[in-house]
Amino acid sequence: MRSERAFSLFPGRSRALPLLVASLLTAGLGGCVVSDDDSPVTPPQLNVYEPAPEHDAPPSNDDALPVDDDGDMALRGVESEQVWGEPQGPRGGDFAEVWATSGGYYALERGAHxxxxxxxxxxxxxWSQVATTQNVANIREVVAHRGVVFAFGESTLRSQDGETFEVADLDGVRASDVLAARxxxxxxxxxxxxxAFSSRLARIDDAxxxxVAENLPxxxxxxxxxxxxxxxxxxxxHGGIYRGQLGSAQWTLADTPEHAINGGVDLHRSPVGYLATSNHGTWRSEDGTHFEVALHQEAPQAAIADDSLYFGPLEPWGYVAHITLDDLAxxxxxxxxxxxxPIEADDLTIVSDGNSVVSAAMGAGIFLHGPGGDAMQNVSPLLRPLRDxxxxxxxxxxxxxxxxxxxxxxxGTWQHLSYEHEGRTLGFERIAxxxxxxxxxxxxxxxxSLHASGARWIFDQGIALGEGRSSALELVGDSIWAxxxxxTLHGDGPAVTFGGGLFVAQDFGQNAWQWSRPEHGLSDLYPxxxxxxxxxxxxxxxxxxxxxxxxIFLQDHDRWVPARDTAGLNAANLRADQVWxxxxxxxxxLATTTSEGSELRRSxxxxxxxxxxxxxxTLGHVTAMEGAQDTVFIATDAGVFSLFPNGELRRIGADAPPGRVSTLSLQESTLFAATNYxxxxxxxxxD
Incomplete structure (x- = not known):
């Protein structure tokens, strides 16, 4: 029987984090809440033109393993021949680069998901996805000239209409050597x-x-x-600026406030002279010989639009600032x-076609600012990949x-709630x-924890718990288990593996003294x-x-004891997010996925x-499992399946959810799947 004996209290370490109030109706306090969406979004169908990972075949019930028991007669199988709904969720996407050309804007989504x-x-x-049979992951530059668009990556791609790209050859140009196109x-x-340290400039035309310039330093x-x-x-x-002449091999280092900028410099030609923007500010020069500081604020990314210079992002919440060129001079x-x-992004790319300003942010998507507005609107064609x-x-x-x-x-609008501590935004790993x-x-x-207060959500004080990586967060009544x-950390020396632990609290864990560490009997990675x-x-x-x-360990009063028979479970290969x-x-x-494959066990x-x-x-590659209302759902690369009492797995839905399923959640008769789309x-x- 499960013991009701209380575990010894764990004193914990409490960090006095600021009390943040997040309003879902307004922008909240200090940028705590940002609405990424003004309305629900239904994204366009995503076409993958590069080789995608092959899906596993559906689990084979014909080869199911024999089990010497009477089965789980409480288990209810689930049927559905309906089609999964259109993806919903917060706008976003890992847009690593964006380019402004005379043929329109181009943005590259290149993330791990x-x-x-x-x-x-x-x-x-x-926005619409371009068509190509080529791998676009390594595109570094996109430029348009006289109605033709070029993209340089693993190969040179060319498009006559800006929407369909094919491989092209440019005389004397190897795509991997292209550093910039203007x-x-x-x-x-x-x-x-x-x-490794020099380059040349070349002109591309009908001839x-x-x-036109070589031996660049x-x-x-x-x-x-x-x-x-x-x-x-x-x-x-290295942000030094050099000047020279076409046809010359002589280059002179310009006189600048800083000759070497860690983070680099971008150059702009404007009506008020040449501008150089960097994380050391904005410099201006009449002739490119001598640059002076025009603006001290950091400008790691900048673009000129509507006679103004737009630059950013500025801490702490990803502000984009702007100043007229006349004021800059x-x-x-x-x-x-x-x-x-602010748009709550740490890493932005800012470009302009001269009228509007477009910014791409890893994770947050694509943002647009038109003349006269006071905010950048999220116009991303994709939704954020979800983990929970x-x-x-x-x-x-x-x-x-x-x-x-x-x-x-x-x-149906998704609101972003951000948590600030000591000048930085903290990300989340688990939710319940x-x-x-x-x-x-x-x-x-x-x-x-957060609790509702009318139309607002209030962040409560944070409590420091374990080391390593969060692997589970479960609620049982008013008890919380973490x-x-x-x-593993990799560096110059040997890899170091550390962390682990079990934490339990009563009364929803609002105070540090309510948390304990009932770990007696659990095996330590390093005794x-x-x-x-x-x-x-x-x-x-x-x-x-x-x-x-x-x-596998079972609670026995105030200690943990190993299970008698784990059916050959190889626990040494287990990892967080791969055990359910x-x-x-x-x-x-119990479902597990390791480098050796996936397995499903029952007790x-x-x-x-x-x-x-x-x-x-017989199982395929498991990515998620959910149990509720005496049902068990399992997601694999081949779709989502319902488990039946005899151990049979039947796919539910007329199709598979898009992409990889990371979490399943059943609410009454609706099954939700969080995916990377x-x-x-x-x-x-x-049933």
Whole structure:
């Protein structure tokens, strides 16, 4: 029987984090809440033109393993022939680069959560994916000249209409050598790598490729050609500016406030002279020989639009600022800067076609600012990849793959709730909810709860918990269970693996003294450290169950004892986010995915002995498992499946959800799946 004996209290470490109030109706306090969406979005169909990972075949029930038991007669199978709904969720996408050309804007989505894709917009508002059979992940530059668009990556791609790209050959140009592409006075110029530390400039026209400047003293990541005058800069690490003439091999270092800028310099030709922007501010020069500081504020990214210079991002919340060029050339430039509303992004790329301004942000998507507005609007054609989803009778919460937290309001709009501490935004790793409250583990391993107060959500004080990586957060009544697994750090020396632990609190863990560490009996990765790995938790079974370093453990009063028979579980290969525990009123289920494949086990005696239902040959690659209302759902690369009492897996839905499913959540008769393309839903019918 599960013991009611209280565990010894764990004193904990409390950090006095600021009390933040987040309003869902306004912008909140100090940028705590940012609405990424003005209205729900239905994204266009995403076409993947590069090779995508092959999906596993559906689980084979014909080869299901024999199990010597009477089965889980409480288990209810679920049927559905409906189609999964259109993806919903907060706008976003890992847009790593954006380019402004005379043929429109182009943006490259290149993240770790889905295949790379290239997108186009005529004015920065509506975006569509371009068509190509080539890999676009390594595109570094896009430029348009006389109606033809070129993209340089692994190969040179060319498009006559801006929407369909094919491989092309440019005489004397190897795509991997292209450092920058610019158009000046209706001529197309390329900066091409020569050696590890030098480059050349070439003009591309009907006559072919003509070298117009060589022996450049640096890898020219940015350059200006103005009649015969040439300015170049590396534009990435060493921010020195060099000047010279077309046809000359002589280069002189310009006189600048700083000759070497860590972070690089971008060059701009403007009506008030040449501008050089960097994280050391904005410099201005009449002739490119001598630059003076025009603006002290950091400008790691900048573009000129509507006779103004736009630059950013500025800490702490990703502000984009702007100043008119006339004010920039005046004596009071630093007092003439205006600011757009923050967009909560640390890494922005800012470009302009001369009228509008478009910014791409990793994780946050694509933003547009038109003349006269006071904010940049999220116009991303994609939804954020999601790692977790928590639904209850009142709210639906989503956690992005990058740790951003969102809640859906009554209008279907997803609101971003951000948590600031010591001048930086903390990401989240785990979420669990009940109506009116959300409980989280941050990426700093702090436990932070939120509670509703009218139309606002209030962040409570944070409490520091374990080390390593958060692996589980479970609610049982007013008890909270948090598990941590080891993580490995790689550096110049040997890799270091550390972290782990089990933390339990009563009364929703609002105070540090309510937390304890009931770890007696759990195996430690390194004996004596006191950080036993916890890969999965099932606290609402009787007894409670932990999957740890040496296998499966059951709670026995104030200690943990190993399960008698784990059916050959190789616990040494387990990792966080690849172990799932769930239960029905009759049985307990354990799914694992390792480098050796996925397996599904079942226990009918409270976790003491287990039987292998499906092995890697019959199951496929498991990515999520959910149990509720005496049902068990399993997501693999082949779709979402319902488990039946005899161990059979039947796919539900007429199709598979888009992309990889990271979390499943059942709310009444609706099954939600969090994927790397947003949230999709399916109505199910119980057998």
């Amino acid at each position: 889905r295949p790379a894709s290239l997108w186009r917009s005529e004015r920065g508002e509506a 158009v000046f006075d209706d001529a197309l110029y390329l900066s091409l790598r020569d050696t 072919g490729t003509t070298v 640096t890898l020219a990541g940015d350059f200006i050609i103005d009649d015969q005058r040439v300015l170049i800069t590396e534009g990435s690490y 005046g004596e009071r430039a630093n007092a003439s800067v205006s600011y757009l509303e 989803l928590s639904t209850n009778a009142s709210e639906r919460w989503a956690l992005s793959a990058r740790g951003a937290l969102f809640i859906e309001d009554a209008q 909810s009940v109506p009116g409250a959300l409980f989280t583990i941050t990426r700093d391993n702090d436990f932070v 598990g941590f697994a080891p993580m 004596g450290r006191g950080t036993p790995p916890v890969y999965a938790l099932l606290p609402d079974s009787d007894p409670a169950i932990v999957v740890g370093h040496d296998g 525990l769930t239960r029905t009123s009759r049985a307990i289920y 009918l005696d409270g976790g003491d002995s287990w039987a292998l239902l499906h092995d890697r040959a 947003g949230v999709v839903a399916l109505n199910v019918v119980f």
